[in-house]
Amino acid sequence: MQEKIGVLLKKNNEIKIKIIRKKDLEELAKKLETKYEEETRKE
Amino acid sequence: MRKIEVIALSPETCESAKFDILVALTELHDIIIEGEILNATELLSQFETLWRLPEEEIRKHFNEKELKIINTYRKWHETFTQRGDIPEALKLQTKLNEMSDFTTLVEIMRKSIKLELPVRCLGDIKYAFLISKELEKIDNYLRKLKNKEIKYETARKGINKYLKQICKKIKDMTEILWR
Numbered sequence: 001m002q003e004k005i006g007v008l009l010k011k012n013n014e015i016k017i018k019i020i021r022k023k024d025l026e027e028l029a030k031k032l033e034t035k036y037e038e039e040t041r042k043e
Numbered sequence: 044m045r046k047i048e049v050i051a052l053s054p055e056t057c058e059s060a061k062f063d064i065l066v067a068l069t070e071l072h073d074i075i076i077e078g079e080i081l082n083a084t085e086l087l088s089q090f091e092t093l094w095r096l097p098e099e100e101i102r103k104h105f106n107e108k109e110l111k112i113i114n115t116y117r118k119w120h121e122t123f124t125q126r127g128d129i130p131e132a133l134k135l136q137t138k139l140n141e142m143s144d145f146t147t148l149v150e151i152m153r154k155s156i157k158l159e160l161p162v163r164c165l166g167d168i169k170y171a172f173l174i175s176k177e178l179e180k181i182d183n184y185l186r187k188l189k190n191k192e193i194k195y196e197t198a199r200k201g202i203n204k205y206l207k208q209i210c211k212k213i214k215d216m217t218e219i220l221w222r
Contacts (some may be wrong), residue, residue, distance in 0.1 A: 007094075009217055018220055028219065029173040032212050 055058050116138045173210060177205040 005023040008015065101113060119139055123132035181202050188198040 007220060009221055011217060011221055016221065017201070025216075026172060028216060029212065032215055033176055036208060036211070 056066055104154055105151065112139065112143050112147060112151065115124070115142065174209050174218070177209050177212070180205045 003023045004019055005021055005025060006023070007018045009018060098114075101110060105113060115135060116139060119132055119135040122128050122135055183197045184193070184201040184205075187193040188195065
């Protein structure tokens with residue numbers, strides 16, 4: 001079974017909880033890393 | 044029922060994320076990092092028991108400058124949480140930030156760790172798996188600094204760059220997951 005994680009999100013005093021697969025969260029982090037690397041290269 | 048681990052992501056967690064990382068890393072590497080990235084109340088609030096110790100006990104371990112900071116924090120904490128006097132708390136917060144410098148704050152933190160006072164954040168970076176790459180980079184800078192392979196200024200700039208990136212990542216992730 002895929003490991004799931006609860007993410008408590010807080011923005012402008014509003015709170016949401018999302019249950020997401022840990023793997024998906026890790027992939028999102030990796031995608032952002034690639035995006036930042038590209039941005040740094042362009043600069 | 045299966046337990047689900049909960050992590051918190053919000054722009055407000057950025058500062059505490061940076062703090063968690065700094066505490067864990069300074070503890071690990073025994074290196075003091077200077078920085079302009081924290082405010083005093085945020086750092087001192089990590090030590091839940093420090094300001095509850097009797098003054099004579101605190102006097103044994105902390106010097107005059109550190110004592111002044113701890114006592115001002117104690118006043119701020121009472122004003123803010125017990126009396127709920129926000130205007131007065133803000134005044135005290137400004138005073139505390141003016142009288143504190145990062146090196147002294149880190150010294151208070153290190154002494155508190157030596158006194159084995161409970162520290163809220165140590166070993167509790169629940170989102171570490173999301174920022175492992177940045178942590179690895181910061182760790183590399185600290186290792187090189189310790190081995191005198193790079194200058195202090197190079198390490199400081201590099202570490203701050205990745206701490207900023209951690210903040211950006213937390214903010215971006217919050218934004219994406221919010222939709």
